[in-house]
Amino acid sequence: MPKLPVLYIILKSFSFFAQHLVKLIYWQLPPLGVSLAAAGAGFLGYRLTGHWLPAVPCLVLSIMAWVPFLIQVNQLAVLDQAQTGHYLARIFEAQSLRFLAYAVLVQIISSLGLIIAFVPAGLAGLNGGFTEFTPRLGMGLLVSVVLAVGFMILVSPLKLVYPCAAVEAQPSLGKAYNLGAENKFRLFLTWLLPGIFFFVLSSMLDRLANVFGPGYSLPKLVIILPAQLTLLTVNLMVNLVIPALAYRFLAGLPEPGIQPRSQADTPSSED
Numbered sequence: 001m002p003k004l005p006v007l008y009i010i011l012k013s014f015s016f017f018a019q020h021l022v023k024l025i026y027w028q029l030p031p032l033g034v035s036l037a038a039a040g041a042g043f044l045g046y047r048l049t050g051h052w053l054p055a056v057p058c059l060v061l062s063i064m065a066w067v068p069f070l071i072q073v074n075q076l077a078v079l080d081q082a083q084t085g086h087y088l089a090r091i092f093e094a095q096s097l098r099f100l101a102y103a104v105l106v107q108i109i110s111s112l113g114l115i116i117a118f119v120p121a122g123l124a125g126l127n128g129g130f131t132e133f134t135p136r137l138g139m140g141l142l143v144s145v146v147l148a149v150g151f152m153i154l155v156s157p158l159k160l161v162y163p164c165a166a167v168e169a170q171p172s173l174g175k176a177y178n179l180g181a182e183n184k185f186r187l188f189l190t191w192l193l194p195g196i197f198f199f200v201l202s203s204m205l206d207r208l209a210n211v212f213g214p215g216y217s218l219p220k221l222v223i224i225l226p227a228q229l230t231l232l233t234v235n236l237m238v239n240l241v242i243p244a245l246a247y248r249f250l251a252g253l254p255e256p257g258i259q260p261r262s263q264a265d266t267p268s269s270e271d
Contacts, residue, residue, distance in 0.1 A: 004186040004246055010194055013241040016077060017234060023076075024237065027069050030087045034065035067096040070240065074166035077244035078253065099165045102173065106158045113155060117147035156180065156187040163247035179250050190242050198235045205231065 017024070038058040045054030068090040075082040083090070090096055124140025157180030164171040164179075180187050209224045248255070 001182040001250070004180075004183040004190070004249060006186050006189045006193070009190050009242060009245050009249065010238075012245050013194075013238045014234075016241050016245070017237045020076060024073065027072055031065040031069045034088075034091075035062040038062040038065065061091075064091050064096070064100060067091065067100050070162070071095065071099055071166045073237075073240055074163040074244045077241050078163050078167050078248045095165070098171070099162070102161045102165050102171070105173065106155075106161060109158065110152075110155060113151040114148055117151050118144045120144045120147070152191075153184050153188045156184050156191065159187070159191075159243040160247045160250070163244040166244070176247075180246065183246075183250065187246060190246060191239070194235070194238050194242070198231060201231055202228070 038061040042052075042055030042058030042062075045058070046052055048054075068087060071090075072082040072084070121137070121140040121144035124137045157177045158173065160180045161171065161173050161176035164176040168175075205224060205228055
């Protein structure tokens, strides 16, 4: 199994976003429209009935509306082409439902693992209190952080199930995990390093916003707010594309215009 080139995958995700910017914006219009319509219908149901129960199906629809878009982005990143047309019908297709089910399953696994990882910190806090920092609390936090990082490294290949579900006829969580099992730490880095990068940029924007004083001043609305929204959009798209690019590399699929590589001549990439 080739070593995943971490920096190459990260940089490739940025270039992918820049190369397909117009297409990605255009593809977001249908799910955005459906989400807004569903939200409006849910709010109307609340105003007519006085409770939020009628809004639940609208909330589900507003989430499902984005699944075909997520599938399209993964297909474009892996295959350099994506399924288009019949958007509303694709929301309820088997592929979309399967993709959503895998996404929910991965989130449940990740959430449960992190909750368990922070049990030592919680126990230390219950025994010694959270009001002041004690050696017991510090040790509990250290153990929890180590467990959390170890768990995130362990489950990092699970994210490959997203492109797997987008391009394969019979995807499975086990198949996706096995594909990235030998590159757990490198897959973890492809998530961690962009996170650090965007956190630093976001902190710099916050500091810049403080220069204009408190509240919503005109410079903040004209300069800072659009910059923050742009940063958030790029962050989301990069995190969406990285697993797909990693899947393409680990599966031995060719990049657009490049012949497939064989296992014999696969380079051992170093960062």
